Amino acid sequence: MTEMIYGSMSVPVVRESNSNWWYTIDRVMLSAVFLLFAIGLLLSMASSPALAEKNGLAEFYYTQRQFIFGSLALITMLILSRFSPTMVRRLGVLGFFCALIALLALPVIGTNFGKGATRWISLGFASVQPSEFLKPGFVIMIAWLVAAGKMKNGPPGRLMATLLTGFLVTVLALQPDFGQATLLLSAFFAIMFVAGFNYIWMFCVAVIVMLGAQFAYSNSEHVAGRIDSFLSADIDPYTQIGYAANAISNGGFLGAGVGEGTVKYKLPDAHTDFIMAVAAEEYGVLLCWLVTGVFGFIVFRSFMKLMRTGDHFTRFAGVGLTTLLGAQSMINLGVAARLFPTKGMTLPFISYGGSSLVAIGITFGFLLALTRERSTPTPIIQGITR
Amino acid sequence: MTYSTRPSVPLLGIFGDRLRGKKTEDIHAHDRAMIARANAQAEHNSAKNRLRIAMVLSTAVYVAIGLKMAALAMSAPIENINTYTPVKINGDRADIVDRNGEILATNLPGYSLYVQPHEMVDPKAAAQKLSQIFPDMSEEKLYEWFTREGSKFRWLKDQISPEQKQAVFNLGEPGLQFGKRELRLYPNGPIASHILGGVSFGEKGVNAAEIKGQAGIEFASNDFLSNPKNAHRELKLSIDVAVQDALENVLYKGMKANFAKGASAVLMESDTGRIIAMTSLPDFDPNLRPKGVIQGNDPSLDSRFDKAALGTYELGSTFKVFTAAQALENGVANPSTMLKAGRSVQQNGYTIKDFHFYGEQLSLTDIIVKSSNVGTARLARAMGPEVQKKFLGELGFLEPTSLELAEARRGQPLYPQRWTNLSAMTISYGHGLAATPLHLATGYATMVNGGFKVNPTLFQDIPDDLTRSRIISAKTSMQIRDMLRQVVTRGTASFAKTKGYDIGGKTGTAEKLNPNGGYYVNKNINTFASAFPMSDPKYVLVVVLDEPNTPDPKKRTAGWTVVPVAKDIVERVAPLLNIRPVYTPDLPMVAKVMNDG
Numbered sequence: 001m002t003e004m005i006y007g008s009m010s011v012p013v014v015r016e017s018n019s020n021w022w023y024t025i026d027r028v029m030l031s032a033v034f035l036l037f038a039i040g041l042l043l044s045m046a047s048s049p050a051l052a053e054k055n056g057l058a059e060f061y062y063t064q065r066q067f068i069f070g071s072l073a074l075i076t077m078l079i080l081s082r083f084s085p086t087m088v089r090r091l092g093v094l095g096f097f098c099a100l101i102a103l104l105a106l107p108v109i110g111t112n113f114g115k116g117a118t119r120w121i122s123l124g125f126a127s128v129q130p131s132e133f134l135k136p137g138f139v140i141m142i143a144w145l146v147a148a149g150k151m152k153n154g155p156p157g158r159l160m161a162t163l164l165t166g167f168l169v170t171v172l173a174l175q176p177d178f179g180q181a182t183l184l185l186s187a188f189f190a191i192m193f194v195a196g197f198n199y200i201w202m203f204c205v206a207v208i209v210m211l212g213a214q215f216a217y218s219n220s221e222h223v224a225g226r227i228d229s230f231l232s233a234d235i236d237p238y239t240q241i242g243y244a245a246n247a248i249s250n251g252g253f254l255g256a257g258v259g260e261g262t263v264k265y266k267l268p269d270a271h272t273d274f275i276m277a278v279a280a281e282e283y284g285v286l287l288c289w290l291v292t293g294v295f296g297f298i299v300f301r302s303f304m305k306l307m308r309t310g311d312h313f314t315r316f317a318g319v320g321l322t323t324l325l326g327a328q329s330m331i332n333l334g335v336a337a338r339l340f341p342t343k344g345m346t347l348p349f350i351s352y353g354g355s356s357l358v359a360i361g362i363t364f365g366f367l368l369a370l371t372r373e374r375s376t377p378t379p380i381i382q383g384i385t386r
Numbered sequence: 387m388t389y390s391t392r393p394s395v396p397l398l399g400i401f402g403d404r405l406r407g408k409k410t411e412d413i414h415a416h417d418r419a420m421i422a423r424a425n426a427q428a429e430h431n432s433a434k435n436r437l438r439i440a441m442v443l444s445t446a447v448y449v450a451i452g453l454k455m456a457a458l459a460m461s462a463p464i465e466n467i468n469t470y471t472p473v474k475i476n477g478d479r480a481d482i483v484d485r486n487g488e489i490l491a492t493n494l495p496g497y498s499l500y501v502q503p504h505e506m507v508d509p510k511a512a513a514q515k516l517s518q519i520f521p522d523m524s525e526e527k528l529y530e531w532f533t534r535e536g537s538k539f540r541w542l543k544d545q546i547s548p549e550q551k552q553a554v555f556n557l558g559e560p561g562l563q564f565g566k567r568e569l570r571l572y573p574n575g576p577i578a579s580h581i582l583g584g585v586s587f588g589e590k591g592v593n594a595a596e597i598k599g600q601a602g603i604e605f606a607s608n609d610f611l612s613n614p615k616n617a618h619r620e621l622k623l624s625i626d627v628a629v630q631d632a633l634e635n636v637l638y639k640g641m642k643a644n645f646a647k648g649a650s651a652v653l654m655e656s657d658t659g660r661i662i663a664m665t666s667l668p669d670f671d672p673n674l675r676p677k678g679v680i681q682g683n684d685p686s687l688d689s690r691f692d693k694a695a696l697g698t699y700e701l702g703s704t705f706k707v708f709t710a711a712q713a714l715e716n717g718v719a720n721p722s723t724m725l726k727a728g729r730s731v732q733q734n735g736y737t738i739k740d741f742h743f744y745g746e747q748l749s750l751t752d753i754i755v756k757s758s759n760v761g762t763a764r765l766a767r768a769m770g771p772e773v774q775k776k777f778l779g780e781l782g783f784l785e786p787t788s789l790e791l792a793e794a795r796r797g798q799p800l801y802p803q804r805w806t807n808l809s810a811m812t813i814s815y816g817h818g819l820a821a822t823p824l825h826l827a828t829g830y831a832t833m834v835n836g837g838f839k840v841n842p843t844l845f846q847d848i849p850d851d852l853t854r855s856r857i858i859s860a861k862t863s864m865q866i867r868d869m870l871r872q873v874v875t876r877g878t879a880s881f882a883k884t885k886g887y888d889i890g891g892k893t894g895t896a897e898k899l900n901p902n903g904g905y906y907v908n909k910n911i912n913t914f915a916s917a918f919p920m921s922d923p924k925y926v927l928v929v930v931l932d933e934p935n936t937p938d939p940k941k942r943t944a945g946w947t948v949v950p951v952a953k954d955i956v957e958r959v960a961p962l963l964n965i966r967p968v969y970t971p972d973l974p975m976v977a978k979v980m981n982d983g
Binding site: 190193194195196245248249251252253262265266280284285288289292293295296299300303304306307310315319326330333334336337338339 | 426429430432433434436437438439440441444445447448449450451452454455456458459460461505507560
């Protein structure tokens with residue numbers, strides 16, 4: 001009735017055209033991503049010929065594939081970065097459900113690459129790892145739920161988010177894919193932390209997680225072995241940690257020289273999980289510091305950006321996505337530096353891996369979209385709470 | 387979470403507003419908006435604070451990672467990836483030196499070679515090149531080792547030379563690795579090989595290998611040598627390496643000249659029992675101690691067998707001196723007492739004969755000088771077996787010598803269970819009792835040193851035994867010395883006459899025992915037990931030739947074969963022992979003593 005009489009209320013439309021994309025995007029962050037990608041290609045040239053030779057492929061087969069997938073990831077990232085937070089939310093939720101279905105269908109259509117876990121769906125030219133694509137969608141989903149829960153008369157978002165996380169972590173742990181489960185948990189905790197849930201509640205959930213970890217330790221020889229190996233005082237030089245630690249020692253600060261490394265011949269995952277060992281051996285710890293610094297900078301800068309926004313969803317989603325990136329890079333670097341037990345985890349943008357690269361592109365695309373400069377500096381009133 | 391510090395507009399105010407006709411709904415709406423805005427602002431602030439905490443935490447983690455990387459970069463790389471050994475292996479070992487401090491055995495840092503096949507880059511090329519560096523390793527076998535499934539470790543060589551190490555290093559194969567070793571080095575090669583023995587590696591690790599004595603003093607004194615506390619001390623032997631070298635050289639030539647299968651010699655200080663030189667030929671190089679069965683286990687030919695301290699032989703007429711000493715000591719006879727000899731003597735159906743017929747009666751001196759079996763046997767029968775057994779027991783002939791070698795402790799003399807009259811008669815001239823040349827040297831030391839018991843030893847630094855037990859009187863010893871000298875001047879050992887050194891000694895030609903029973907007809911053990919200088923015998927020298935095979939069978943007695951060798955040894959060794967040659971006409975020893983008063 002009101003609209004028929006008075007006409008629609010005029011709504012201010014925030015225009016996001018091509019021209020102002022360049023001015024609103026975080027160009028420093030974008031440069032950091034391109035820098036990481038370039039370093040990744042450089043290290044791929046160092047690390048992957050050894051594997052290509054072993055598998056009877058052309059010398060730079062894996063480098064070429066990394067370039068193709070990396071370009072795909074960068075394009076995806078640039079496209080996604082153009083979207084508004086609302087579009088991000090819709091796309092993210094949609095992607096989440098697609099990835100969830102693929103993940104749950106894994107036992108039926110998945111491929112086991114002889115690595116002890118069924119995580120891939122083979123598409124012929126490439127294989128897809130649904131859990132990689134699940135992560136950004138999951139963060140968007142959780143952020144949406146929690147943000148909605150903050151609205152007046154909103155759904156019980158906190159409870160729903162907790163249940164959803166618990167369900168997914170259980171599914172991943174059963175696969176078993178403790179690495180992805182850890183990342184999902186980290187993102188969930190980060191969102192909950194920033195959303196202002198009280199410390200006692202978070203402590204209780206943390207205790208439950210610890211019990212779960214204890215359960216994993218006592219029920220999986222694989223996990224137990226790695227943790228025991230990490231805790232033992234002497235490095236058994238035949239473990240992956242042993243090789244990696246020795247590679248860093250060998251390289252010193254300035255590196256043994258391009259092509260002088262040997263760890264790439266010894267570690268099966270030199271081009272993915274232990275790319276930093278190759279970097280340290282051939283280029284020295286200085287390059288490792290550069291990579292570590294860039295990741296630290298990205299995390300720091302996106303938290304800074306997120307402090308400005310008043311929108312709940314934007315803030316929560318941004319924090320979750322940043323945590324995904326940050327936790328993944330911290331675990332990868334920490335394992336190489338023998339700070340954490342061995343956990344297979346790719347280094348965002350640098351490690352080889354199609355799914356991983358494209359998924360990181362999506363994650364970062366979302367993050368860039370959310371951290372763009374917007375003309376809404378003041379907090380948006382979403383509801384009144386007493 | 388809820389922000390509610392701003393109070394709602396006072397009720398009075400609302401009434402006032404109403405009275406003034408204002409719309410309270412607008413006011414309420416405004417209030418709610420203000421409260422909501424304040425709540426949102428507060429929540430935003432809270433989120434900012436928590437984001438700051440997250441920033442600090444994540445930055446801290448990245449910094450920690452960077453620092454850990456720096457720490458790893460500054461730590462020394464683990465060069466040998468297989469350094470993990472649960473137990474520290476002690477590879478140190480004390481040096482062994484001779485009495486003048488010359489090194490007989492020492493340690494050198496060296497390397498062993500091992501392979502880690504899973505780290506190899508090019509097993510085929512490595513196998514091919516390695517077989518060129520070590521011709522004793524076949525390329526096929528190496529390649530098979532390098533490519534064996536699941537193989538992670540294999541020793542290739544226990545010891546390699548620095549040149550070989552460099553050659554392997556130059557291959558640039560990361561799978562070929564070097565393990566540190568202390569290598570036991572015997573700089574004099576085969577000199578004193580039986581005394582030193584040799585070592586082998588015990589427990590092997592990549593960083594060190596335990597060195598274990600395998601034989602000789604290395605085995606017998608293993609506890610001292612391998613004790614880490616003694617790593618910088620040395621074990622001083624009584625050996626004089628120059629004398630040992632001369633002894634071995636001359637003996638080797640003598641062995642060859644007499645076509646003997648083997649030879650041994652003992653040179654001992656007659657007063658203290660210290661061994662100055664002792665050898666057994668053929669010998670070996672303890673740096674490369676032979677392994678396995680050699681020459682069908684014939685001890686005469688096995689270079690590892692110590693004929694001087696371990697091998698027991700019937701040493702023949704050299705034993706007559708002990709019979710004579712026993713007679714002198716018991717007062718049965720003096721050197722000039724005429725004793726019945728004859729062509730032969732019978733006992734229990736056995737006939738004992740002499741090499742020649744020396745006459746119906748011989749003085750005790752002549753029995754020794756001419757080496758009459760018959761005369762000695764009659765004398766021994768007259769004195770009886772019990773006395774003989776007791777006397778030989780006192781001289782140490784019934785048990786192994788006390789020399790500090792495990793081999794010597796196993797040198798148990800062989801003698802009859804029932805020591806009958808016949809046994810006494812044969813033992814009196816050295817048949818029926820088998821002992822080591824070292825036993826003989828020890829017994830002769832007592833004969834010439836004034837009558838004192840000696841215990842043979844290889845250690846220079848053990849104190850002299852001041853409470854030595856006397857076995858024969860000084861007078862008897864003097865008379866024995868006179869007889870021994872006369873054996874050289876006018877008896878069976880005339881080839882030992884040499885200008886400047888007055889050697890005295892007794893020959894012994896014994897048929898070799900056949901392990902299958904009885905004696906070999908033409909295989910002899912020729913012995914010369916001697917002392918010099920006879921005017922004041924400081925040194926006892928026993929030389930044994932095993933199966934001399936000279937062309938003329940009649941010249942295979944000790945006097946023809948081993949005596950000239952012993953003379954050559956004395957001529958070479960005496961100057962090294964600081965004995966001045968004395969050029970005086972021969973005088974009978976007893977007369978000299980009488981002249982001295």
